Amino acid sequence: MIDIAEKKRAAAAPTGRTRTGRPRDEAARAAILKAADTILEEKGIGGFTIEAVAARAGVAKTTIYRWWPSKGALAMAGFLAETAPKISYPNSGSALADLISQLRRVAAVYGGKTGRVLTAILAEGQRDPNTMAAFIEGYARPRREEAKAILCAGVERGELRAEIDLEVTLDALYGPIYYRLLVPLAPLDPEWAETMATHVFFGLLTSKPTSQH
Amino acid sequence: MIDIAEKKRAAAAPTGRTRTGRPRDEAARAAILKAADTILEEKGIGGFTIEAVAARAGVAKTTIYRWWPSKGALAMAGFLAETAPKISYPNSGSALADLISQLRRVAAVYGGKTGRVLTAILAEGQRDPNTMAAFIEGYARPRREEAKAILCAGVERGELRAEIDLEVTLDALYGPIYYRLLVPLAPLDPEWAETMATHVFFGLLTSKPTSQH
């Protein structure tokens, strides 16, 4: 898990220098993350202000600014601490089954309160590159690596075609979920996710080509 | 093209009552839209403020508020007036070719300055439902309908499987583009778009199943 506070602490005590001064208040840290996440869930990004988080956490604004450099960083930290852990990967030995199961779960979670948090972070990320970077490195990329491992196994077992580009495949499977999350043309639910995955797995064409590309 | 101003004018002169008073300044209207779009392109959503638009357009803030109810509406109007017309649909008689060609073009356009405008609108749309609605009804839905028509034709010609769900298919083809637009894990370019489309069209599996679903 990535947390700017952790980084700061690490930076402050690089090797063996004994830490001095009043230690960080872990209760305040937890309250801030909890408050950040709750506000994001309840009010979305519109109501997510540092002042609101401080008030709800019962904490001074300065305490927040001491540890998180921006709104986006705080939102990310709240997301990672509170809601990100809810998604885990299955492992059944079948790439197709595992991925569909995982995509269903992701759709279900993103379709709920966690989705509101995510949209907020991504919206903030459009205006602040650091937030986007934190999201990518702290959340998106790690998840992709997990999913990539499943795809790899599927290819090795002969389940999936060897010619596929794994990165592109991940875009094809996860892209639609983010699309529905951010452009609410229709709700994001597990049934839709499974149908979408099935379309991508089986392709759209009537006949399988002998040679392709 | 949707423009609140048009609606307002229409509402103001419902049947035949002759309009009186100073007529709307079309030069101001054009300058505002142009300024909105330019700022969006240059500064992204962070620098897009009503005051900045007014200053750049050489127009009073009130003039903007008279015609557009919110920041998001103005961004949408600027987008529609200036950058949206750049994307058109081909028609070659082959669904696969037409869609790939279109996805390439969309990727190219979204990968440039227009993409910055779009991310700004979508970010704003996360906080303001009206902006999102305007985007969906004024831009996303119409484009989907065009694409859907191509898919339909493909099905009717036997090019595409009859069982596919057209809406889901559109999600599968367009989702990844929005994903790459909003989550910049990697750049958005035509080559990637074609590869992605190919993956979806041909599917990922090694063998075609006899019965599916």
Place this chain on the structure above:
Amino acid sequence: MIDIAEKKRAAAAPTGRTRTGRPRDEAARAAILKAADTILEEKGIGGFTIEAVAARAGVAKTTIYRWWPSKGALAMAGFLAETAPKISYPNSGSALADLISQLRRVAAVYGGKTGRVLTAILAEGQRDPNTMAAFIEGYARPRREEAKAILCAGVERGELRAEIDLEVTLDALYGPIYYRLLVPLAPLDPEWAETMATHVFFGLLTSKPTSQH
């Protein structure tokens, strides 16, 4: 009377250009000055914050910042508008009588609520040269000129010695009053002021020297 607002207005309409835009809200202006003065009287400089003045005047902070550049400028404006007009000059034909009468009145006024306002302004003036300059040009200097005129008349009538330096004389007569105001060794009251003035007028020495200096 000096008022930054007046300067701004004057600067905005230098010659004949017709003023445009919403006119300044005079009620708000008056409420701000009144609130500033009241807070100064009641709480002294410690409680004099822009936020407190805004709250009491029922006005937005920005409205204050639009017209007064600093705390000190606002305090000065409040002082000039509300409490400065209370002191006027007598004119009886006798410099001694006039000055004593005036010094008594000044001591009485500075010994009351107005004195608290003055100490606040002078304290603020120690940290902000602009405040001090505004105080000197807008209040102190004009009063000195009035007093100087009386002294002049006294000299011309032969009441006062011709050799005296008028500026130094003013320091000698007014200095003790500011001293008692700012260094409260003892209260500031009219009796003391008259005694003090008498000492200065008549001198301290037992015998008049034939030649001096």
Place this chain on the structure above:
Amino acid sequence: MIDIAEKKRAAAAPTGRTRTGRPRDEAARAAILKAADTILEEKGIGGFTIEAVAARAGVAKTTIYRWWPSKGALAMAGFLAETAPKISYPNSGSALADLISQLRRVAAVYGGKTGRVLTAILAEGQRDPNTMAAFIEGYARPRREEAKAILCAGVERGELRAEIDLEVTLDALYGPIYYRLLVPLAPLDPEWAETMATHVFFGLLTSKPTSQH
């Protein structure tokens, strides 16, 4: 010399109980007072913050707060320790000469860096009664007693009129100096101080009255 630290130390060891624990760090104490005075001289009251003093003295904020209860107390302590000792009293046997000599010296010192420190203390004293009390008891009153002694001697020797009120006389002589210090209408220099003193000593009137008051 008054120093809260002295008081505290005295209070901590009232009778005979031997003191235990780490002794006060005199180097830190000296560094703090030096830093306080230097900052007051260089930046005036505006730059005089506890944090700045601590940083300059290379000391923790807590060490300051342990010994001085407030900003004003610290400023006073710095003033007394560093700059106050610079003024001493002459003794020539002539009240007039001694006082003029002393007033010249005071004007010279207050016209320089020491003056900046004094204005800072007096400004702070307007907001904090304790600071003002410390200034009066620790500095102003003792100096007045010294000056009063000279005046007394002058009266006893028949140099000065017996009817004069000594307190009022002190106000008349020192008031103008504080006035020029705090209201910089003109610079504070020895020539002016002597002229002023001469005016007060000799009075302003053309003729000596037969009976007065």
Place this chain on the structure above:
DNA sequence: ATGTAAACGAGACGGTACGTCCAGTCTTGAA
């Protein structure tokens, strides 16, 4: 030698006010 007690550095904490930026509304005179 070893406690014990106070002083010290470091720095986190809850707060207050700052001065600024924009949002969105309102009021005027001119076109």
Place this chain on the structure above:
DNA sequence: TTCAAGACTGGACGTACCGTCTCGTTTACAT
């Protein structure tokens, strides 16, 4: 009736210091 100009209320921003607090460390005296 629209427009330019610009004043208004109001909310949040990020910063600077305040005065308090909690630590781990240091220093000297008392045992």
